[in-house]
Amino acid sequence: MTRMKKKKVSPRQKMINLMYVVLMAMLALNVSSDVLNGFSLVDESLNRSTENANTVNQGIYQTFEEQMKSNPAKVKEWYDKAQHVRKLSDQLYDLAEELKLAIVTKSDGEDADVHNIRNREDLEAATQVMLAPGTGRGQELFDAINKYRGEILKMVTDAQQKKIIESNLTTDIPHNIASMGKNWQEYMFETMPTSAAVTLLTKIQSDVRYAEGEVLHRLVSNIDVKDIRVNELNAYVIPQSQTIVQGGRFSAQIIMAAVDTTNRPTIFIGGKEFKNEKGIYETVCGSTGEFSLKGYIEMVNGSGEKVKRDFEQKYTVVAPSATVSADIMNVLYAGYDNPMSVSVPGVPNGKIQLSMSGGGSLTPKGEGKYVAKPSTPGTEAVFTVTAQLEGRSQQMGQFKFRVRKLPDPMPFIENGDEHFTGGKLSKQALMNAPVLGAAIDDGLLNIPFRVTGFETTFFDNMGNAVPEVSQGASFTERQKNIMRQLSRGKRFYISKVKAVGPDGIERTLKGAMEIIVN
16 A cells, blocks of 8 residues: 555644544553563563672682682683683673663663663663664674674583573574564664663673683683682582573582582582482472572592582572564454564463454464454453473463554545545546545554445535435546536535445544545
8 A cells, every 4th residue: 555645634634643643652652561570570680690690700700810829820821711701791791781771861861770760661762772873783782792602602612501602692583574674683672662672681791691600610620729629619509590480490500610520529408418410400490589599519629628618599480471462553453453473581482372362363373473353342352371381381471452443544536656635636637536445554554445435525606515425436427427527626525435444344434535626
C-alpha cells in the first residue's frame, strides 16, 4: 500500500488525527512493569555475582604481586601476562559502564543513577546512544568485545573453558525473522527499554570478570607456589552459572588457587565429605532468594603438612522470566492477524511454547513468532509462556493484552500511485478512477478494507442537494454522468462510506470527502 498524499484538512480533523497519534504512542509505551522489575532483579543479581568474581580476581592479582617481590626472575613472565589481562578486562568493563551511564543519562537526565533508573521503559535512549547515525557507539562496543574475546582465547588452553568464554562473549546473532537485515548492535539495542539495555551491558561486565578469572587461574597455576600453599592459599568456589532461574540447577567448581591437578583436595560441605573427582557441586534450586554454599578444603602441601581453608560462595536464585510482545503495539485487534514475538532469556526458541486464552486463535510461525487472532473486542487475551528446562515443562510467565476493534479506515480515490483523500482533482483522473477504496495506513498499521457502498451528494443550479447512492465500491453510471457535466470549480461530496475490514465487521465511516473539479 503506497503512502497517502497529504492534503489540507479541517482543524477538527487535525485535532482528531493528533489525538489518535498520541493514543497510539501511549499504547506503544505501555511496557509491563512486571517485565521491567524482572530486568532490575536480574541486573542486581548480575552485579552481585560480578563483585564476587572481581574479589576473587583481585586476590589472584595480589598473589602475583607477592610472588613478584619474592622471585621476580621466575614470576615476571606470568606477572606481565596477568597485568595485560587486567588492562584488557578493565578497558571493556569500563566501556560497558560508560555506556550504561550514557543510556540512563539520555533516559533520566544529568542527575541519572544507573542503580536507580526512573524511566526504565524508555524505548529511545538505548537506540540513540548505541545506534544514532554518526554518534552511535554500538560499533565501538561490538569491536571491543571481538578484540577482547580474541585476546583472551589466546591465553586459554582448556577446550571447555574456551567454549564457555566464546559463547558468553559472542557477537553472532541468530538467523531468524527478528534479526533479518540487522547487525549485532541493532539486534541487541534497537528499541530496547532502558532497564533491559543496562541489564545487557551488566551481563557483558559479568562475562568479562568470569573470563578474566579463568585466565588468571591458568596463569597462576604456572608458578610453583609452594610458599603460598603454606601461607597464602585460599579456597574458591567458581560457579558455572552466576544467576539461576527458579527450578534451574546451580553448578559450581570448588578448588584451591594454583592447586596441583594430580593432588586433589578433600572437600567438606556441612561437615560431611563431598566426593567428586573434579570438585563440581550441584544442587536443584527450588525457591527464590539469596543462598550460601559453605564448607572447607583440606590438602597436603609440599612439606607433608595438612592445610585447611574455609570457603563461602553466595548465589541468588531469581524467579523465571519471559517476554511476550505484540509486534505492532501493546494492544491486539479482534478478528485481525496480530504478529507476536516470544522469548525467554537463555532458552532456545525450540523449547518455548506459547498459549492464548480469552477466545480466538494462536498460530505458530516458527523462531518465536506467532499470529494471534482474538475474537471479541473489549476483552483481554492472556498469553502463557512455558519452557522445557532440564527435561520438564515450567511456566515462565503470563501476559495480558487488551483486545480492541480495528480503528476506522480512511476512504480514498486511486489517482495513479497516490491515494486521493480530498481536495482538487482533475476530471480526467476522476473519471478514470476504478473504484472507491479504504485503508488504515498510519505508519503502524497497513490494512486494506473493502468498500461495500457509499453516497455522493451533488448540487443543481438552484443549490439543491442531489444525493446518489452506490451499492458497491464503483461509481454508478448516473454518478459518472453527473460528474461529466461538472465544470471546473464545482464540488461534490462522498459520504456514508461503508467498508469491511479483515475482522469481517462492516462499518459506516464518519465524515465526508470533498472533491473539487480542477
